[in-house]
Amino acid sequence: MAANGIDGDAHLAIPPSGYGRGVLVLHPWWGLNGFVRDLCDRFAAEGFVALAPDLYDGETTSDIARAAELSSSLDSERTERRVTNALAQLLAHPATTGPSAAAVGLSMGASWAIWLSAERADAVAAVVAFYGTGSVPFEETRASFLGHFAEIDEYEPLDAVRELEEQIRGAGRDVTFHVYPGTKHWFFESDVPEAFDPAAAEIAWTRTVEFLSTLHDRAV
Numbered sequence: 001m002a003a004n005g006i007d008g009d010a011h012l013a014i015p016p017s018g019y020g021r022g023v024l025v026l027h028p029w030w031g032l033n034g035f036v037r038d039l040c041d042r043f044a045a046e047g048f049v050a051l052a053p054d055l056y057d058g059e060t061t062s063d064i065a066r067a068a069e070l071s072s073s074l075d076s077e078r079t080e081r082r083v084t085n086a087l088a089q090l091l092a093h094p095a096t097t098g099p100s101a102a103a104v105g106l107s108m109g110a111s112w113a114i115w116l117s118a119e120r121a122d123a124v125a126a127v128v129a130f131y132g133t134g135s136v137p138f139e140e141t142r143a144s145f146l147g148h149f150a151e152i153d154e155y156e157p158l159d160a161v162r163e164l165e166e167q168i169r170g171a172g173r174d175v176t177f178h179v180y181p182g183t184k185h186w187f188f189e190s191d192v193p194e195a196f197d198p199a200a201a202e203i204a205w206t207r208t209v210e211f212l213s214t215l216h217d218r219a220v
Contacts, residue, residue: 009054010086011037013044014095020044021215022090022101024116025052026083026109028189029071031060035191036106043104046209049096053086055079055112062191071108080119083112087120100125102212103143106188107132107155117143126215128208131156131185133164138171146211147177148204150195153185178207 011032014020023043027036032054043050055074061067090101100123105113110132117124118136121143129147133156145168149161161177168175180187180203186195188204 009058011040011052011054012093013040013050015044015047015049017047019095019097020047020049021098021212022093022096023048023050023212024083024087024090024101024103024113025050026103026105026112026116027052027055028107028109028186029067030062031056031067031070032058033060033062033191035189042205046213048102048212049090049093051086051090051093053082055082079112080115083116084120087116087123091123098215099123100215102126102128102215104128104130104208105132106130107185110134117141117145126212128211130188130204133160135164135167138168138173141171141173144174144211145176146208147175148188148207149177149179150183150185150187151179151181152183155185176211178204180204 025036025040032052036052040050040052056070090096103113103116103124110129111134113127113129114134114136117127118140121141124143127143127145131149131153149156165175165177180200183197183200184195186192187197188201190196
C-alpha cells in the first residue's frame with residue numbers, strides 16, 4: 001500500500017477538514033497532468049476527497065498526435081481494473097465518507113466515468129462528464145448525470161450529445177446537459193490555450209460544485 005493508502009500512480013487530495021465525500025477524477029487523453037492534479041486540489045478545497053488515477057504509467061503530453069496514440073493504445077481490461085480499483089481505494093480511504101462517490105471525467109475520462117456508472121452502479125452516485133460521451137445500459141445505473149459540452153466540437157458533435165442525453169433520460173436517470181456557446185473541446189482546461197474559455201470554465205465549475213454538493217442526497 002502506497003502513501004496515503006493509495007496504490008500505484010495517482011493524485012489524492014484531502015480537504016482541510018480531513019474528510020469528505022469521494023470524487024474520482026478521470027483524466028483526458030493528455031494524461032495525469034498538472035491541470036488534473038490542480039483540479040483534484042480544487043475539489044478538496046470545496047470539501048471533497050478527490051483521487052485521480054494515472055492511466056498512462058506516468059506519461060503526459062500536450063501534443064494531440066501523441067495523446068491520440070496514448071489513448072488508442074490503452075489496454076481495455078487493464079484500464080477497467082485501474083478505474084475500478086481506484087474507485088474501491090477511494091471509498092475505502094479513511095478520509096472518504098459515505099458508501100458511494102462521484103465520477104468526474106474529462107473527454108476520454110468522461111467515457112470512463114460513464115462506463116464506471118454501469119460497472120459499479122452500487123458505488124457511483126453521480127457522474128460529471130466534460131465533453132465526453134459513452135454508451136452503457138443506463139437502466140442499470142443509479143447515478144445522476146451532469147454534462148458540460150462545447151458548441152463547436154469536432155470530437156463530440158451536438159447531435160450525439162443530445163442523443164446521449166435522451167438515452168439517459170429515457171432510462172429514468174436524472175440528467176442535465178449544458179452546452180456552452182462559442183466554446184471548443186477542452187474549454188474547461190486552462191493548459192489548452194487554444195480552447196480554454198475562462199468564463200465558460202468558471203460557470204461549469206460552479207455548476208459542478210453545486211451538483212456534487214448534494215451528493216449525500218443521491219447516495220446509492
